Amino acid sequence: MDKTFRALADPTRRQILRLLRDGPRGSGEIAGAFPSTWATVSRHLAVLREAGLVVAERRGQTILYELNTSVFQDLVQHLADWTRPTERRSKRAKAAVRLREV
Numbered sequence: 001m002d003k004t005f006r007a008l009a010d011p012t013r014r015q016i017l018r019l020l021r022d023g024p025r026g027s028g029e030i031a032g033a034f035p036s037t038w039a040t041v042s043r044h045l046a047v048l049r050e051a052g053l054v055v056a057e058r059r060g061q062t063i064l065y066e067l068n069t070s071v072f073q074d075l076v077q078h079l080a081d082w083t084r085p086t087e088r089r090s091k092r093a094k095a096a097v098r099l100r101e102v
Contacts, residue, residue, distance in 0.1 A: 004075055007051035013044050017053065024066035
């Protein structure tokens with residue numbers, strides 16, 4: 001999960017993910033959407049790939065990138081787990097309610 005959060009921390013990588021929402025795109029098309037060099041965009045794509053956020057598939061001379069939605073589902077679940085009460089927190093909440101009832 002650390003790789004995922006590190007990959008999402010960069011605004012360029014988040015913009016690449018936004019581009020891929022509408023479907024797979026070639027690396028050249030992705031690179032063309034940014035003022036950075038192709039090598040810089042390529043490195044961003046590699047970080048996203050290593051984090052599992054995108055998958056790459058070679059089709060002839062082109063490498064197509066697309067979102068790996070299962071990783072996003074795992075990420076959402078991970079974040080949702082943070083909001084669930086732990087046993088300790090649940091006990092504290094119950095104790096607070098009992099105090100208010102007294």
